Amino acid sequence: MCRSRKAYTLAYKKRVDVERDTYLPRQSPKGLLWCTDCGAVYYRQHWTITPPQEIKERLESFNGVSFTLCPACRKIRDHYPSGELHLGGLWKVETTTEKLAQRLGRCLEKARGGKVVYKSHNNKFVRVLWQKEPLKKVA
Ligand SMILES: [Zn+2]
Incomplete structure (x- = not known):
């Protein structure tokens, strides 16, 4: 008995063009980011206004903290x-x-x-x- 193996293909999947938000970074930034406009903090791969206490303490020490504009503040400035x-x-x-x-x-x-x-x-x-x-x- 001969069994033919079907090749695994993704052709059946529906192709959906999802445009990427150009204001989001392509790679996750390292360290903590602190938005200079709204005070949001980037950690664990997302932005938050209310970081946990240990992150607040790191922000106060400025240890490994970079200052930038968050994507939302950049969109507001660009009116986008x-x-x-x-x-x-x-x-x-x-x-x-x-x-x-x-x-x-x-x-x-x-x-x-x-x-x-x-x-x-x-x-x-x-x-x-x-x-x-x-x-x-x-x-
Ligand atoms: Zn911001």
């Missing part, structure tokens, strides 16, 4: 939002990440009811529309 939240036609909130706009929309829907619509553009920018009253159908 990654998301927008429209609040029922009242005003618009711009966000530095798509996920933040989506989370805000979900929180609004959960807290205040209404209807949320998500419109993504090339996996790089999202527009979230929240309406207090459900959208009315036009007859």
